[in-house]
Amino acid sequence: MNDSLDAAIQDGAVVGEFVTDPLLQLRKVNVSFSGRVAVRDVSFDVAPNKITALIGPSGSGKTTILRSLNRLHDLTKGAKVEGDLLLGGVDIYKGGIATMLLRSRIGMVFQRPNPFPTLSIYDNVVSGLRFNGIRKKSLLDEAAESALISAALWDSVSSRMKAHASTLSGGEQQRLCIARALAVEPEILLMDEPTSSLDPVSTQRIEELMTELKNRVTMIIVTHNMQQAARVSDNCAFLLMAEDRAGELIEFAPTSKIFHDPSDPRTVDYVNGRFG
Amino acid sequence: MSDLLNTLPPDPIYDRREKIRAITAKTLRRRTRLSQLFVGAISTTLVIALVPLVLVLYTIVQRGGSDLTLAFVTKLPQVPTIGQQNAIGGIGNAIVGTLIVAAMAAAMAIPLSLILGLYLVEMNTRLARIFRGGVEILSGIPSILLGVFAYIFIVIPQHHFSAFAASVALALLMTPVITKAVETAIRGVPDAVTEAGLALGARRSVVARRVVLPAARPGIITGTLLALARAMGETAPLLLIIGATDSSTWDLNPFHSMSALPTLTYFYSNSSFPSQHRAAWGVALVLVVLVLILNVTSRLISARLSRRAQA
Ligand SMILES: Nc1ncnc2c1ncn2[C@@H]1O[C@H](COP(=O)(O)OP(=O)(O)O)[C@@H](O)[C@H]1O
Numbered sequence: 265m266n267d268s269l270d271a272a273i274q275d276g277a278v279v280g281e282f283v284t285d286p287l288l289q290l291r292k293v294n295v296s297f298s299g300r301v302a303v304r305d306v307s308f309d310v311a312p313n314k315i316t317a318l319i320g321p322s323g324s325g326k327t328t329i330l331r332s333l334n335r336l337h338d339l340t341k342g343a344k345v346e347g348d349l350l351l352g353g354v355d356i357y358k359g360g361i362a363t364m365l366l367r368s369r370i371g372m373v374f375q376r377p378n379p380f381p382t383l384s385i386y387d388n389v390v391s392g393l394r395f396n397g398i399r400k401k402s403l404l405d406e407a408a409e410s411a412l413i414s415a416a417l418w419d420s421v422s423s424r425m426k427a428h429a430s431t432l433s434g435g436e437q438q439r440l441c442i443a444r445a446l447a448v449e450p451e452i453l454l455m456d457e458p459t460s461s462l463d464p465v466s467t468q469r470i471e472e473l474m475t476e477l478k479n480r481v482t483m484i485i486v487t488h489n490m491q492q493a494a495r496v497s498d499n500c501a502f503l504l505m506a507e508d509r510a511g512e513l514i515e516f517a518p519t520s521k522i523f524h525d526p527s528d529p530r531t532v533d534y535v536n537g538r539f540g
Numbered sequence: 541m542s543d544l545l546n547t548l549p550p551d552p553i554y555d556r557r558e559k560i561r562a563i564t565a566k567t568l569r570r571r572t573r574l575s576q577l578f579v580g581a582i583s584t585t586l587v588i589a590l591v592p593l594v595l596v597l598y599t600i601v602q603r604g605g606s607d608l609t610l611a612f613v614t615k616l617p618q619v620p621t622i623g624q625q626n627a628i629g630g631i632g633n634a635i636v637g638t639l640i641v642a643a644m645a646a647a648m649a650i651p652l653s654l655i656l657g658l659y660l661v662e663m664n665t666r667l668a669r670i671f672r673g674g675v676e677i678l679s680g681i682p683s684i685l686l687g688v689f690a691y692i693f694i695v696i697p698q699h700h701f702s703a704f705a706a707s708v709a710l711a712l713l714m715t716p717v718i719t720k721a722v723e724t725a726i727r728g729v730p731d732a733v734t735e736a737g738l739a740l741g742a743r744r745s746v747v748a749r750r751v752v753l754p755a756a757r758p759g760i761i762t763g764t765l766l767a768l769a770r771a772m773g774e775t776a777p778l779l780l781i782i783g784a785t786d787s788s789t790w791d792l793n794p795f796h797s798m799s800a801l802p803t804l805t806y807f808y809s810n811s812s813f814p815s816q817h818r819a820a821w822g823v824a825l826v827l828v829v830l831v832l833i834l835n836v837t838s839r840l841i842s843a844r845l846s847r848r849a850q851a
């Protein structure tokens with residue numbers, strides 16, 4: 265290692281595509297669907313207890329990358345994930361982590377709020393724990409309360425935990441989904457455009473939430489909202505579609521660098537809203 | 541990770557995370573085994589269900605396979621004589637007869653079922669409820685009674701057996717099945733799609749025809765072809781009304797009696813000529829092959845259509 269690299273590492277800075285002490289590492293990740301490449305040669309690191317944002321135009325493979333991290337593509341026929349995806353140094357595809365255990369360590373929040381429609385608020389929050397074989401009432405209660413507090417939902421639902429999840433507003437439903445994901449105490453939380461179906465007030469609450477959750481969980485978010493990426497994220501990966509419509513990583517850097525001093529002219533154009 | 545845990549102050553969340561991880565990992569084996577158990581049980585059931593199917597197919601192919609010549613499927617039957625015990629000719633007219641009866645039945649049942657299915661989904665009137673009840677009752681009627689119906693109302697007034705009467709009986713048999721398939725497929729189309737059409741100012745009937753029905757097409761086609769395959773092999777109603785168990789002509793007038801594969805199988809298997817007796821297996825094999833073609837086609841079409849719907 266040369267000196268400047270050492271210095272950079274001491275600052276905890278991002279060196280090129282890589283960060284110090286990464287929790288998650290992607291190395292030349294390729295995803296294809298029935299032979300059609302959707303994501304090509306994407307490499308970057310995810311720093312622990314930071315928020316990493318994936319930005320880029322629609323179709324640039326953001327969702328596809330996110331879903332490869334918790335192996336959701338396993339369910340898609342014809343989907344193929346190649347390259348190295350390391351969680352704490354262990355390859356999540358080849359390294360003998362059971363998929364179910366992996367998914368309990370890497371949670372996910374989807375674009376549209378998707379609470380389980382027939383379950384109560386409480387049952388929704390503890391569903392992940394129950395699916396994972398946890399029965400102990402005290403542990404369930406404790407995890408539910410902690411998750412709901414973290415999701416800023418405790419005050420409004422603590423008195424009606426038995427009510428149906430569908431009685432909540434859209435923004436509350438999304439926070440319920442965040443609480444549901446948090447209750448399993450994942451190390452990483454994947455969020456795919458978590459605020460795109462919400463109003464500005466709900467969006468702001470969830471953005472505040474993300475910042476507060478950093479000490480609890482490492483987050484990777486996909487967003488189309490440049491201000492959101494600039495406000496909440498620490499590191500930022502910018503993706504674009506190549507000629508053949510495969511998504512490629514254009515630049516990975518600390519968010520301030522992406523927004524104020526990007527290296528690639530295409531990043532400049534995108535963050536200034538000039539295309540995409 | 542361990543570095544991180546050491547440097548951070550003790551935190552209830554990390555405690556709980558450790559606890560949850562421990563239980564999750566500990567119960568994983570039990571949960572995996574339980575899931576394997578269920579998969580095992582399901583696979584066993586599948587095998588049990590497949591055994592009779594495989595045995596039937598094997599027997600039919602083994603005994604009827606040698607009959608399957610070009611002459612057998614194209615020529616007319618020939619009654620064996622003392623001198624030519626093995627000359628049974630072919631079953632060309634029975635194959636064509638089955639196809640004609642099935643096609644006529646489909647031509648009646650499909651439009652009726654489409655309208656009925658659409659009506660049942662779109663309307664919530666008393667009449668719709670009556671129709672729904674009617675469809676359910678119709679689906680429970682033993683097929684032989686449908687044959688009796690066609691016999692009383694078509695064969696008797698006309699004074700002779702006919703392929704047309706047979707196709708009416710089969711159409712009645714298919715209608716409830718296809719209607720159910722249409723209804724299910726249409727209900728599967730999200731409301732948002734219908735609303736998108738209405739919000740553009742389209743009439744409800746236009747939305748149904750141009751948006752909803754095409755979206756429901758894979759399910760409708762599969763249901764229809766399966767109902768058709770089922771009806772093609774139906775024997776009971778035909779025995780009463782199609783008449784020509786020993787027809788050996790190319791008379792394709794739908795209002796005359798006609799030969800068909802299921803009735804011919806029945807007739808041959810009761811025949812006193814050993815050669816016809818043996819040929820029953822060949823007839824059965826041809827019928828099975830036709831039904832199989834319909835089944836496979838319906839699967840291919842629905843796979844192709846639903847793939848296109850996703851793209
Ligand atoms: N299940 C799938 N089957 C086939 N192609 C898919 C599938 N999911 C995503 N893709 C393709 O992958 C590409 C990237 O999509 P996606 O990751 O959803 O982009 P983004 O989230 O950046 O808008 C698109 O071209 C899309 O067609």
Ligand SMILES: [Mg+2]
Binds near residue numbers: 326
């Ligand atoms: Mg997306």
